[in-house]
Amino acid sequence: MTDRIDIISPVNLAQLDHILEKLRKPATYVAGATDIMVQKSRWEQAGTLIDLRTVQELVSTLEIGPEGILIGAALSFTDIIRYRIIQEKFPILVESCRQIGSVQIQNRATLGGNIANASPAGDTLPVLAVLNAELWIGPRLKDNFTKMSVDEIMTGPGKNCLQPNQYIAYIYLPFPEPTDPFWYFRKVGQRYSMAISKLSLAVLGWKHNNHIREIRICAGSVSPRIKRAVLTEKLLSNQELNSKVIEKAATQLMKEIKPITDIRSTHNYRKSTAGRLLQESLSTWARAGK
Amino acid sequence: MSEKKKPHSISRRKFLKNLGSGVVGTTVAMHGLQKISKAQEAAEPPPHTDRSPMTITVNGKQITTLVQPQTSLADFLRGQLQLTGTKIVCNHGECGACTVLLNGEAVYSCHILALDAANKSVETIEGLLEAEELHPVQEAFLDHDGYQCGFCTPGQIMAAQAILLQNSKPTRAEIMSGMSGNLCRCGAYPKIIESVMAAAEK
Numbered sequence: 231m232t233d234r235i236d237i238i239s240p241v242n243l244a245q246l247d248h249i250l251e252k253l254r255k256p257a258t259y260v261a262g263a264t265d266i267m268v269q270k271s272r273w274e275q276a277g278t279l280i281d282l283r284t285v286q287e288l289v290s291t292l293e294i295g296p297e298g299i300l301i302g303a304a305l306s307f308t309d310i311i312r313y314r315i316i317q318e319k320f321p322i323l324v325e326s327c328r329q330i331g332s333v334q335i336q337n338r339a340t341l342g343g344n345i346a347n348a349s350p351a352g353d354t355l356p357v358l359a360v361l362n363a364e365l366w367i368g369p370r371l372k373d374n375f376t377k378m379s380v381d382e383i384m385t386g387p388g389k390n391c392l393q394p395n396q397y398i399a400y401i402y403l404p405f406p407e408p409t410d411p412f413w414y415f416r417k418v419g420q421r422y423s424m425a426i427s428k429l430s431l432a433v434l435g436w437k438h439n440n441h442i443r444e445i446r447i448c449a450g451s452v453s454p455r456i457k458r459a460v461l462t463e464k465l466l467s468n469q470e471l472n473s474k475v476i477e478k479a480a481t482q483l484m485k486e487i488k489p490i491t492d493i494r495s496t497h498n499y500r501k502s503t504a505g506r507l508l509q510e511s512l513s514t515w516a517r518a519g520k
Numbered sequence: 521m522s523e524k525k526k527p528h529s530i531s532r533r534k535f536l537k538n539l540g541s542g543v544v545g546t547t548v549a550m551h552g553l554q555k556i557s558k559a560q561e562a563a564e565p566p567p568h569t570d571r572s573p574m575t576i577t578v579n580g581k582q583i584t585t586l587v588q589p590q591t592s593l594a595d596f597l598r599g600q601l602q603l604t605g606t607k608i609v610c611n612h613g614e615c616g617a618c619t620v621l622l623n624g625e626a627v628y629s630c631h632i633l634a635l636d637a638a639n640k641s642v643e644t645i646e647g648l649l650e651a652e653e654l655h656p657v658q659e660a661f662l663d664h665d666g667y668q669c670g671f672c673t674p675g676q677i678m679a680a681q682a683i684l685l686q687n688s689k690p691t692r693a694e695i696m697s698g699m700s701g702n703l704c705r706c707g708a709y710p711k712i713i714e715s716v717m718a719a720a721e722k
């Protein structure tokens with residue numbers, strides 16, 4: 231039984247790594263605390279909280295490389311929405327961040343927290359999956375971060391595969407090919423603000439001569455883990471976008487996802503809505519190409 | 521207005537009970553690597569106090585005080601500083617009644633720890649008043665009937681103030697999305713939006 235709470239506030243990554251190396255009892259990371267505040271039992275047991283919002287690199291990094299950007303895991307959604315480079319290159323990410331909670335939540339909640347919390351309803355997860363995001367996991371081993379994809383880190387609802395001493399340090403986003411990308415993000419919930427998704431769909435694609443050259447599709451809240459709909463993607467690639475193909479793709483997506491029934495929605499509702507959303511997105515894309 | 525709300529909410533009371541009576545908290549802020557080993561020592565029994573020292577600026581005044589580590593900012597403001605203008609309704613980060621500004625940005629004070637606001641600046645509804653003068657946003661809510669029972673109003677006004685600090689001429693749509701995290705049980709939304717639009721005109 232823990233009878234005290236320690237809050238450790240490392241100021242930089244070197245300190246954080248050093249502390250983790252020395253730490254003998256399990257600790258709980260806190261970033262924006264928007265999930266943690268409603269899971270008090272978790273930190274009651276832990277006794278030690280490690281505040282990631284004091285780690286300078288994690289809260290302030292936005293590095294622009296030749297092929298992508300590196301985002302500190304403890305940047306808030308408000309920070310992310312405000313960066314021009316993210317607005318220009320990753321509008322789909324901005325859209326998903328805008329739809330999280332309310333302004334008050336966006337001001338506090340972090341991208342790393344959304345990933346680590348590993349809720350199948352985490353709104354940025356399908357988006358990060360279609361952006362081929364790479365998660366950089368600390369502490370560094372021989373100066374290197376461990377790299378992981380979004381579908382690798384999540385092992386089930388509320389579960390991630392991180393060891394107690396591991397944390398998400400950065401999110402690396404490769405720039406999507408700049409020529410006419412099509413993107414779509416839609417979240418279906420009880421109401422616009424504050425709703426936990428019943429279902430969400432992220433689509434990113436490119437056409438060439440009226441044919442789909444590449445498409446990435448990921449639905450949220452439809453399975454215990456976040457996984458791209460690879461069979462639907464395969465079915466669509468190299469196809470011309472017409473109503474028959476769109477219909478077939480929607481049917482395939484409904485087959486491919488394995489949603490559950492819970493308090494927010496039913497299996498059947500989720501399936502058919504996912505199909506509808508895909509139809510909506512592809513029809514929009516078909517019209518846009520003309 | 522006197523409210524019966526005690527500084528400890530139910531969930532917090534339960535929380536304390538679960539922890540046993542000997543809750544001891546420490547904040548270990550470290551500046552410089554050489555202090556780390558000391559911090560590790562601090563993980564062994566520290567000076568026996570159940571409160572952590574904290575410096576915080578509230579409505580422009582810097583305060584240094586002791587706070588129990590598990591106290592929410594809302595409980596701290598209301599219970600310890602007697603700033604009861606900030607309301608607690610859901611105590612769960614969902615309704616917006618407890619909205620205050622933290623370094624100029626709107627946050628739910630019920631949903632963050634007081635220690636999270638250490639070394640930062642907090643502005644509450646009380647801070648808008650200048651002596652006896654109402655703030656233009658407060659005035660606009662009065663002039664345009666931006667409330668009915670008034671219980672959500674301090675939170676609405678602080679959320680509005682956060683928008684206006686960023687953008688002195690917000691559109692209707694910007695106001696609606698910026699304030700979507702503030703519920704009003706009386707459904708005074710049209711008047712609330714009207715009030716914010718009017719405040720922006722001032």
Ligand SMILES: Cc1cc2nc3c(=O)[nH]c(=O)nc-3n(C[C@H](O)[C@H](O)[C@H](O)COP(=O)(O)OP(=O)(O)OC[C@H]3O[C@@H](n4cnc5c(N)ncnc54)[C@H](O)[C@@H]3O)c2cc1C
Nearest residue numbers: 261262263264265266330331340342343344346352353398
């Ligand atoms: C009112 C309300 C509305 C919400 N609406 C939405 C919504 O619309 N969509 C949505 O997706 N979510 C929503 N959420 C959930 C939450 O805001 C998000 O999941 C948020 O991104 C969590 O980030 P955080 O920084 O607050 O995480 P925290 O609460 O600080 O942490 C969450 C978990 O992740 C761990 N953690 C945090 N950062 C790291 C890291 N860098 N490395 C390893 N572990 C880490 C913590 O230990 C904890 O287990 C809502 C929450 C509330 C209270």
Ligand code: FES
Nearest residue numbers: 609611615616630
């Ligand atoms: S009381 Fe804080 S959001 Fe409802």
Ligand code: FES
Nearest residue numbers: 668672704705706
């Ligand atoms: S005025 Fe009564 S809750 Fe908003």
